[in-house]
Amino acid sequence: MLARPLAAARRFRRVLLLAAGLLAPALAAVAQTVAPEAAAATAAAPAMGVQTVMFWFLLATLGLVLLIFGLLFVLLVIKMKPQLRRLYELPTVHATWSGKVLGLLVGDPVLVVGRDKDELMNHDYDGITEFDNDLPPWWKYGFYFTIVFAVAYMVFYHVTYTGDLQAAEYETEMQQAALLVSADDDDPNKLTTYTALTAGPDLEAGTTLFATNCAACHGTEGEGKVGPNLTDDYWLHGGDINQVYKTIKFGVTSKGMVAWKGKLSGKQMLQVSSYIESLRGTNPPNAKEPQGEKEAPVITAVSH
Known part of the structure; x- marks a missing residue:
């Protein structure tokens, strides 16, 4: 009973290695195809720096690689979904955190929404009872994130004073706006500092x-x-x-x-x-x- 899921896992590993081997020539071909186009773009636009062209070329190549890997991963998951489900149903895998991640691939969202215990507590008021269920993981993870964000915000703005508060941002924007004000007296946006004449x-x-x-x-x-x-x-x-x-x-x-x-x-x-x-x-x-x-x-x- 245990040999089939283990064999499926070994086959899954071999498929990944085979996909990586097949992907390498494809990436080389893509690089050879895109390189002349990048060279032509560089010649057509001499004003652009070589570093800028290389940056966008590498960024596009990286995006293409990630897209190919994503498609291969989806195809492998679809192809091996029965084997992955049998592996997920193993008692030694099912209850672990990595097993719950595997559950997302086979259609069990317990890692995100949690699992209901369906156990009633001894609370009964006017026919209303209460289940003893944990908070959904997505809610707890969101709550933890707000705590981390609050600490990081306090340190960034109020401890290290790295970021500008609203008052400082306002002063900076006003200084930048003042640079745009014309020195011409006929500019209606020019600020004046007159006081009322009383003589x-x-x-x-x-x-x-x-x-x-x-x-x-x-x-x-x-x-x-x-x-x-x-x-x-x-x-x-x-x-x-x-x-x-x-x-x-x-x-x-x-x-x-x-x-x-x-x-x-x-x-x-x-x-x-x-x-x-x-x-x-x-x-x-x-x-x-x-x-x-x-x-x-x-x-x-x-x-x-």
Whole structure:
């Protein structure tokens, strides 16, 4: 009874050796066939380095070898499935871990899903009973993996500080983005660091410029007409001094707000922006309803 499975195992080993012997000439032929094509590709694309060509050639060869081995393995398993099943049913093989791996080849997934004991425990509540079964191996292996992953994550990010945390990644991305910002003053993506002007002459100049150029749309007191109300804490394009400056300079053409660059100097646009900042909270009569997002007012006392 024991001789047949052992003989089957010996035959399986001989088949593997024979397959390896047959595969060697095939791989040599494949290499001879692919080599001229690789040489032609190298000549056609001189810009590619020889190392790059060799890397892809070796990678393709490796993929082909693995594919051939996989197909041979599947064919051998299908051909020898009866012998493998008899070998798997041996008591000395069936209960071992390697035997369970062999069971996957013959259609028994006990290694992955486990085996139900079908033994009832002494728990009975309202006619509901409980089986004494272990957790499925796939669940336990997944749980073990999460433990290993958590330890590796903690060591990588919080012990050795090899990886960047979210704050560090954000700073790195912002630095990279800053490199893409043009140094040209006409670039709408350029970041400015202006603070609101608080000197009397600057605010007076801003008041005059506002009355001349902005009051027609925003009202003489910033209460809003065609344009939005500038005296509340709600803003469509940002209420910070630099955001207001950007809106004045580049405009919002889709909403009828013209760009004032080229018509006003940088100093004048900052004076108007500072005057608009000073209007917040003045609550003029007949103010237009709020529009946009609410922002907390920023109090600044630094002059430009």
